Amino acid sequence: MAFDFGRDRRIRSRADFVRVQTYGERATSPHFVLLVAARAKPEAPEAPAPPSRLGIVVTRKIGSATVRNRIKRLCRECFRLWPGFVPDGIDLVVIAREGAHELSLAEVRAEWARARPALLARCASVLRRGPITAKPPLKGRPKKGRPPSPGGRPEGKERPSS
RNA sequence: CGACGCCGUUCAGGCGAUCGCCGGCCGCGGGCCGAGAGGCAACCGCGGCGGGAGGAAAGUCCGAGCUCCACAGAGCACGAUGCCGGGUAACGCCCGGUGGCGGAAACGCCAAGGAAAGUGCAACAGAGAACAGACCGCCUGGCCGGCGCCGAAAGGCACCCGCCAGGUAAGGGUGAAACGGCGGGGUAAGAGCCCACCGCGUCUCCGGUGACGGGGACGGCACGGCAGACCCCAUCGGGAGCAAGGCCAUGUAGGCGGGCGUGCCGCUCCGAGGAUCGCGAGGUCCGAGGGGCGGUGAAGGAUGGCUCGUCCGAGCCCGUGGGUAGGCUGCUCGAGACGCCCAGCAAUGGUCGUCCUAGAGGAAUGAUCGCCACCGCGUCGGGGGCGACCUCGAUGCGGAACAGAACUCGGCUUACGGACGACGUCGACCA
RNA sequence: UCCAGCGAAGCCGAAUGGUCAGGCAGCCGGCUGUUAACCGGCCUCUAGAAGGUUCGAUUCCUUCCGCUGGAG
Numbered sequence: 001m002a003f004d005f006g007r008d009r010r011i012r013s014r015a016d017f018v019r020v021q022t023y024g025e026r027a028t029s030p031h032f033v034l035l036v037a038a039r040a041k042p043e044a045p046e047a048p049a050p051p052s053r054l055g056i057v058v059t060r061k062i063g064s065a066t067v068r069n070r071i072k073r074l075c076r077e078c079f080r081l082w083p084g085f086v087p088d089g090i091d092l093v094v095i096a097r098e099g100a101h102e103l104s105l106a107e108v109r110a111e112w113a114r115a116r117p118a119l120l121a122r123c124a125s126v127l128r129r130g131p132i133t134a135k136p137p138l139k140g141r142p143k144k145g146r147p148p149s150p151g152g153r154p155e156g157k158e159r160p161s162s
Numbered sequence: 163c164g165a166c167g168c169c170g171u172u173c174a175g176g177c178g179a180u181c182g183c184c185g186g187c188c189g190c191g192g193g194c195c196g197a198g199a200g201g202c203a204a205c206c207g208c209g210g211c212g213g214g215a216g217g218a219a220a221g222u223c224c225g226a227g228c229u230c231c232a233c234a235g236a237g238c239a240c241g242a243u244g245c246c247g248g249g250u251a252a253c254g255c256c257c258g259g260u261g262g263c264g265g266a267a268a269c270g271c272c273a274a275g276g277a278a279a280g281u282g283c284a285a286c287a288g289a290g291a292a293c294a295g296a297c298c299g300c301c302u303g304g305c306c307g308g309c310g311c312c313g314a315a316a317g318g319c320a321c322c323c324g325c326c327a328g329g330u331a332a333g334g335g336u337g338a339a340a341c342g343g344c345g346g347g348g349u350a351a352g353a354g355c356c357c358a359c360c361g362c363g364u365c366u367c368c369g370g371u372g373a374c375g376g377g378g379a380c381g382g383c384a385c386g387g388c389a390g391a392c393c394c395c396a397u398c399g400g401g402a403g404c405a406a407g408g409c410c411a412u413g414u415a416g417g418c419g420g421g422c423g424u425g426c427c428g429c430u431c432c433g434a435g436g437a438u439c440g441c442g443a444g445g446u447c448c449g450a451g452g453g454g455c456g457g458u459g460a461a462g463g464a465u466g467g468c469u470c471g472u473c474c475g476a477g478c479c480c481g482u483g484g485g486u487a488g489g490c491u492g493c494u495c496g497a498g499a500c501g502c503c504c505a506g507c508a509a510u511g512g513u514c515g516u517c518c519u520a521g522a523g524g525a526a527u528g529a530u531c532g533c534c535a536c537c538g539c540g541u542c543g544g545g546g547g548c549g550a551c552c553u554c555g556a557u558g559c560g561g562a563a564c565a566g567a568a569c570u571c572g573g574c575u576u577a578c579g580g581a582c583g584a585c586g587u588c589g590a591c592c593a
Numbered sequence: 594u595c596c597a598g599c600g601a602a603g604c605c606g607a608a609u610g611g612u613c614a615g616g617c618a619g620c621c622g623g624c625u626g627u628u629a630a631c632c633g634g635c636c637u638c639u640a641g642a643a644g645g646u647u648c649g650a651u652u653c654c655u656u657c658c659g660c661u662g663g664a665g
Contacts, residue, residue: 003181012524015487055524065220066565069528077529080182105529 005080011055011091020055020093025122029115031103032075033095036086036119038126052090054079058100067101074100078108085112090123 011017024037039050056075058068075094079085086092103111 005182010524014524017524057524064565069566073528077182081529 003080003083005076009051009053011053011093016053016091017055017057017093020091024091024093025126027115027119027122029111031097031100031108031111032115033097034112034115034119035093035095036123036126037091038129039089039091051088052086052092055091055093056096057093058096062096062098063101068096070101071096074103074105074108077105078112082109082112085116086119086123087127089127 011020020035020037024035027034027036039053054076056072058071060068062068062071075096079092079094100108
């Protein structure tokens with residue numbers, strides 16, 4: 001019951017992905033980039049926060065379809081078996097880096113655990129700020145200082161799948 | 163026994179436990195409709211039942227189905243294919259054959275039409291590279307000279323060097339390729355100049371559906387290579403693609419500025435209203451406007467290379483400013499899968515029977531643990547053997563391929579781990 | 594999903610059926626008190642891979658691999 005992972009726990013529209021990748025805050029680990037942003041609130045302001053959602057981005061640069069599927073399954077499983085990894089009302093986007101498919105589930109979990117304290121701090125910051133409702137600008141994202149990110153990540157090019 | 167060759171079938175580790183994902187069916191509850199009984203194709207939750215990747219799902223190299231472009235028309239252009247026969251919905255695929263090349267053989271490979279329609283190309287080397295050419299050489303004649311022999315002399319004979327004129331293409335040499343090959347005759351030397359065989363060409367006979375094969379006669383070398391160079395000939399191809407296309411919702415509306423057009427005729431129907439006759443019901447006439455059919459004309463548009471032809475046509479085009487990205491469907495019963503039999507050398511086709519087998523959409527088909535199987539290496543123990551080693555059991559470590567449906571089929575190509583079975587060739591040994 | 598184009602030295606890049614320019618970079622030498630600039634010389638290519646056509650292939654054909662771009 002607590003380990004369910006239905007459609008309401010997944011990010012399913014391109015607009016949501018773009019919102020998180022544009023305005024979200026970042027935490028990194030050797031094989032992943034984790035981005036968080038607040039979920040858009042429903043009408044009723046007193047309603048409880050909606051559950052957190054997961055979206056996964058694995059570009060074709062990472063590997064073949066089989067490899068990409070492997071990574072996505074690992075990430076989904078790790079998120080599913082860890083309720084409360086991020087608080088409710090948070091959208092989490094995981095971007096895979098090269099070599100992620102060679103990890104086992106336990107290794108992914110360990111890596112996420114190391115990144116979690118920083119990630120939770122970002123979540124708190126993002127929840128204070130509240131959801132961004134403004135539409136993202138059409139042309140690219142503001143180029144903030146980019147930490148050294150090996151492998152880089154193409155943007156806007158071929159559509160990443162999750 | 164060894165070395166090869168070739169064909170076919172089949173699997174894609176198994177079982178269990180726990181936690182999940184996608185869609186289907188059933189039930190209950192919510193929800194919705196209804197006064198109610200009750201109903202629900204569509205929404206949400208819970209429970210149950212059964213289903214859920216491939217042989218290549220891949221590359222996107224071909225062929226089709228399906229959908230839209232009015233019909234899918236003609237010519238040109240462009241592209242593809244290219245021995246023959248068959249198979250097929252179709253194909254550039256498959257099967258059987260023919261020819262060529264490779265191999266000792268089994269067998270493998272081949273885009274394999276046309277170079278006597280035209281154009282073009284061939285570096286370097288070489289004398290000459292396409293209606294060729296003469297460097298060395300060989301031969302003949304002439305001239306000058308030298309030397310030897312014979313002769314008393316005149317002169318004669320033989321040889322060598324140089325030059326000139328001519329003959330020749332056998333030999334040398336160059337090249338990927340040199341204007342038939344080889345042998346004999348012939349000749350001053352040579353040459354298809356002549357002859358035999360082979361090659362080539364023409365005619366012809368026989369066999370074959372045909373590609374082609376076999377034979378005969380004649381010719382007397384005339385016709386080199388490259389068409390995966392342009393090209394010619396034959397055959398085929400209209401274009402786009404499921405983000406096709408359809409339905410619902412919505413702001414493809416409406417606004418502003420500018421431009422072009424909305425025509426005419428006939429038949430017919432409706433007809434506000436008007437005039438007139440009648441006591442009246444009603445009749446007759448005129449009739450703005452509108453509908454239908456037909457003809458003609460038309461701004462503009464369709465036929466995604468061009469032209470023609472054809473078709474649509476009452477609205478259309480340009481600018482300006484302002485928006486949308488959601489849901490349903492197409493979506494899985496099909497040139498379908500399996501089995502028996504029959505026809506055929508085969509590819510394949512046919513009758514009958516049985517079966518229904520993923521349908522996602524930021525995209526499911528998974529994760530973890532345990533046990534059992536498989537392979538490799540190591541250790542220990544038992545058995546066999548003189549021995550290399552074989553075999554059985556236990557145990558530790560490692561490995562266990564290529565790879566993920568996106569409308570659906572038929573092929574091709576590429577990637578890749580096994581298991582099983584059949585056939586053929588050659589060599590060695592034994593009988 | 595569909596469709597184009599491109600792979601040549603460490604880098605950028607012409608031309609082409611006959612072994613492949615040029616520039617930058619590098620190395621050596623010269624000039625200068627030294628460096629830069631300049632001058633002279635040198636080095637560097639299985640032409641993405643494998644087959645085929647041709648006497649001969651980087652070029653033509655086929656199949657793979659990688660990269661880039663475009664359409665909806």
